[in-house]
Amino acid sequence: MSCCPNPIHCILPPYVLDHMAESSDPKVRRLAIEAIARSATLRATRVALSPFAARTAIASAGARKQRLIYDCKNRGSTYLPGTLVRSEGDPKSSDPAVNEAYDHSGTTYDFYKKLFGRNSLDDGGMTLVSTVHLGNKYNNAFWNGEQMAYGDGDGEIFIRFTKSLDVVGHELTHGVVSHTADLEYRDEPGALNEHFADVFGVLVKQWKKKQRADKADWLIGKEIMGPGTSAKALRTFKDEPAYENDPLLGTDPQPKHLSKKYKGTADSGGVHINSGIPNHAFYLVARALGGNAWVKAGPIWYNTLRALHQTSDFADMVAMSTQTAATLYGVGSAEEKAVAKAWKDVGF
């Protein structure tokens, strides 16, 4: 076993690490969390400790998922990740948010592993870290570059964000994107980043529910909408608004055609807005190919993601996805034609 000079990684008992994980010093918290993640992997796989961050370097020998769920107890992001409340293999919690984060991140791991052979977000067995109960009535969920964080919602616009499998799948896919194309989070590359997160979020849900493309609802965030809004969801892959003239949300701003692309600066150049254009293209591909969307459209999009780069724009996406369909299914195949037609239908 290699020896790391950091004493935190060596002999401190779990209860001490747990306490340190709640330290007010973010550096102490980070070191403690790395040690806890390392310890969890050791118990499962007996892999020798790496001197580098556990979350990015240690591969589970049996390609098994490793999940850690934390509770921020309604404190702000400076307290991330919070208190460890459920580790891989632990029994269910009495807290539904904890169980949802655990179950949905596990489903997302299984999706990527079984369909694409991908061992976690980094394809190296990266530990999946989730924090629930972030902030007070926090109407959001995010990926901070290393972990997921979920708010409880204000009970009016939104309810707890862990309730939705496609939301969890979306956030985890941001991790996959960061370890593949690593699309910059602005303008068209950022819209593609959001697009892939939505695509694989919705595919995880359809895969789990065994839904055909023609039977799925193609909605994002349906389960987290609160009683104060009439919106059916936050986004839809279909060519219709997810919500219209809602007193709390307004009207869905997503375009579904290139001619209506948002050109302003809000939302980092419309990353959550212009994702509507490639989202609709994916829907058209999935419907044209029929059956289960994760069988053909899924691999075309996954392999496209792996071929793109940080500054890839919509034109690159059109070209690469069409080429990928040809590579996977043949030049002139029905699959290639479906992809080409879908892009044409949304204005390319």
Added chain:
Amino acid sequence: MPSKLRRIRFRQTGGFAGLVRGCELAPEALGAGEREELVRLARESGLVAAPGGAPAPGTRGTGRDRARDTMRYEIEIESEAGVVRVVLDDLDLPEKVAPLVAYLQKHSRPMPLE
């Protein structure tokens, strides 16, 4: 002693939902209770300070540039001392500013895209 508060403009963008919401509040136009609460929260945030003063952002989250779906908060506070503008996000929102943001969020409505 903080100078008299005249107006607060707030805009929130980004987040998982990508919503654009905001408000513009003038204390004098609010009821007594709301006015007192807004003035108190603004004072306690430290944003209404000496001319040109603004709080340093709180401890930044690790890899802020790698974050996805965080919300961005634009706050402009106009007082007798001048105008203070800050842009914060979920990973660097100071604890003392968070209650003011929560109050402004409660008073926010959908805003048109610019």
